Structure formats: structure tokens, C-alpha cells
Amino acid sequence: MSATTQKTDGTNVTHALVQLLRGRSYEEIRARMYDNSLGTAWWSACKTELDIRNSERLATSLVENSRVSATIRNSAEHMEKLTETLLDVTADVASVLRGVRESSRRVEIATYAIVGVAVAQLFYVAFLVFGKR
Numbered sequence: 001m002s003a004t005t006q007k008t009d010g011t012n013v014t015h016a017l018v019q020l021l022r023g024r025s026y027e028e029i030r031a032r033m034y035d036n037s038l039g040t041a042w043w044s045a046c047k048t049e050l051d052i053r054n055s056e057r058l059a060t061s062l063v064e065n066s067r068v069s070a071t072i073r074n075s076a077e078h079m080e081k082l083t084e085t086l087l088d089v090t091a092d093v094a095s096v097l098r099g100v101r102e103s104s105r106r107v108e109i110a111t112y113a114i115v116g117v118a119v120a121q122l123f124y125v126a127f128l129v130f131g132k133r
Contacts, residue, residue: 017045018052026053 021029033046 013041014044014048017041018049021045021049024049026050 021032024032029046029049033043033050036042036046
């Protein structure tokens with residue numbers, strides 16, 4: 001029974017020391033841990049407190065990683081949508097440019113026709129003016 005009582009007292013002491021270390025900095029806890037020999041109540045309390053803090057940090061970082069992952073996933077989906085929109089707009093612009101090229105050829109032919117008609121009318125007017133003389 002005395003071994004169980006000593007173990008319970010040791011656990012209570014370690015628990016009390018952990019509570020005492022709760023407000024201390026990492027550096028102070030590490031220094032105190034290295035100052036005490038392995039297996040002492042102080043060493044166990046320091047080790048327990050550091051393990052608790054590391055576990056809390058790990059849990060926090062996992063939550064943050066999950067949030068960042070969700071944000072990256074949403075951003076990737078948004079980029080896919082933007083890429084699809086850009087592809088559609090690029091195809092539309094290429095189609096418009098093809099239409100412009102065809103229209104420019106028609107305008108070129110129409111310009112030649114207008115110049116030809118204008119030259120023909122000039123000759124007609126010249127023949128009318130010079131023909132009556």
C-alpha cells in the first residue's frame with residue numbers, strides 16, 4: 001500500500017508542478033527540465049508541460065492547415081473557373097478576329113469597286129464635257 005500511496009503522491013506532486021509551470025515560458029521550462037535529473041518530479045512535470053504545449057500547438061496547426069487547405073482548394077476551383085472563362089473569351093476574340101479578317105477582305109474588294117466606279121464616272125464626265133465641244 002505504501003508504494004501505491006507514494007505513486008499517488010508523486011502524481012499529485014507532478015500535477016501540482018505542472019500547474020505551477022503553466023504560466024512559464026518554454027525556455028524557463030526547458031532550463032528547469034535540464035537542471036533536474038531524469039525521473040524527478042520536476043523533470044516529469046517539465047516534460048509533461050512541454051508535451052501538453054506541443055500537443056496544443058500540433059492541434060492548432062492541424063486546424064490551421066485544414067483551413068489553409070480549404071482556402072487553397074477554393075482558390076484552385078476559382079482559378080479553374082477563371083481559366084475556363086479566359087479560354088472562352090479567347091475563343092470568342094479569335095472568332096471575332098476571323099470575322100474582321102473576312103470583313104476586311106470584303107471592304108478591300110468594295111474599296112476597289114468604289115475606286116473603279118469613281119474612275120469610270122470620271123471618264124464618263126470627261127467624255128461628256130469634252131464630247132460636247
